[in-house]
Amino acid sequence: AQSVTQLGSHVSVSEGALVLLRCNYSSSVPPYLFWYVQYPNQGLQLLLKYTSAATLVKGINGFEAEFKKSETSFHLTKPSAHMSDAAEYFCAVSEKGGSEKLVFGKGTKLTVNP
Amino acid sequence: DADVTQTPRNRITKTGKRIMLECSQTKGHDRMYWYRQDPGLGLRLIYYSFDVKDINKGEISDGYSVSRQAQAKFSLSLESAIPNQTALYFCATSDWGEANEQFFGPGTRLTVL
Numbered sequence: 001a002q003s004v005t006q007l008g009s010h011v012s013v014s015e016g017a018l019v020l021l022r023c024n025y026s027s028s029v030p031p032y033l034f035w036y037v038q039y040p041n042q043g044l045q046l047l048l049k050y051t052s053a054a055t056l057v058k059g060i061n062g063f064e065a066e067f068k069k070s071e072t073s074f075h076l077t078k079p080s081a082h083m084s085d086a087a088e089y090f091c092a093v094s095e096k097g098g099s100e101k102l103v104f105g106k107g108t109k110l111t112v113n114p
Numbered sequence: 115d116a117d118v119t120q121t122p123r124n125r126i127t128k129t130g131k132r133i134m135l136e137c138s139q140t141k142g143h144d145r146m147y148w149y150r151q152d153p154g155l156g157l158r159l160i161y162y163s164f165d166v167k168d169i170n171k172g173e174i175s176d177g178y179s180v181s182r183q184a185q186a187k188f189s190l191s192l193e194s195a196i197p198n199q200t201a202l203y204f205c206a207t208s209d210w211g212e213a214n215e216q217f218f219g220p221g222t223r224l225t226v227l
Contacts, residue, residue: 009154041220042220042221043118043206043218043220044204044206044216044218045218046215046216049213049215051212090156094213096212100145100208100212100213100214101159101162101172102159102216103159104156104158105156106155106156107154107156
């Protein structure tokens with residue numbers, strides 16, 4: 001069974017600082033991995049996804065994530081936080097050749113301080 | 115206009131009442147999903163449908179039922195609402211193929227008293 005663990009339910013950074021949101025996955029087969037963002041009072045939208053084409057994936061709004069098979073990780077980073085990055089971020093996994101269902105982590109709420 | 119719409123956006127109901135949440139999409143996608151979001155628990159899949167004649171249970175289907183009335187419409191029903199079904203409910207859609215993006219509606223906030 002697939003699962004996702006997001007370390008840290010809340011992360012706080014200063015504007016201009018590095019953003020690092022951690023995600024570890026468990027999957028018995030090669031996974032597809034996703035990061036979604038939820039702004040206040042909105043639905044989720046896709047930031048980026050890993051489908052095995054390249055281990056470093058670039059997404060929207062300056063975010064990127066690196067797939068590390070040896071560490072079963074897919075951490076999300078952004079070099080310089082902006083106030084508009086304040087949101088909740090969800091990591092999700094699905095199985096290659098599987099049912100295309102997403103399994104979500106519990107989310108990390110990012111606060112950006114001025 | 116939004117691609118994925120949900121009605122109502124907010125609903126307060128009482129224990130034991132039947133309630134239906136509706137989802138419509140204009141993206142032309144075959145796949146549709148219902149999730150619930152609870153603070154600290156992330157999103158959990160309730161039901162999903164890969165076409166009009168295909169309905170599948172998700173992780174937490176007990177107490178819920180669904181109806182896929184057309185390619186564009188997917189409704190979620192709570193037959194007899196209970197307080198622990200108080201949550202934020204999201205509908206999502208995706209196209210065929212592997213690893214496709216899911217597009218989410220704005221959510222329905224349901225409170226069961």
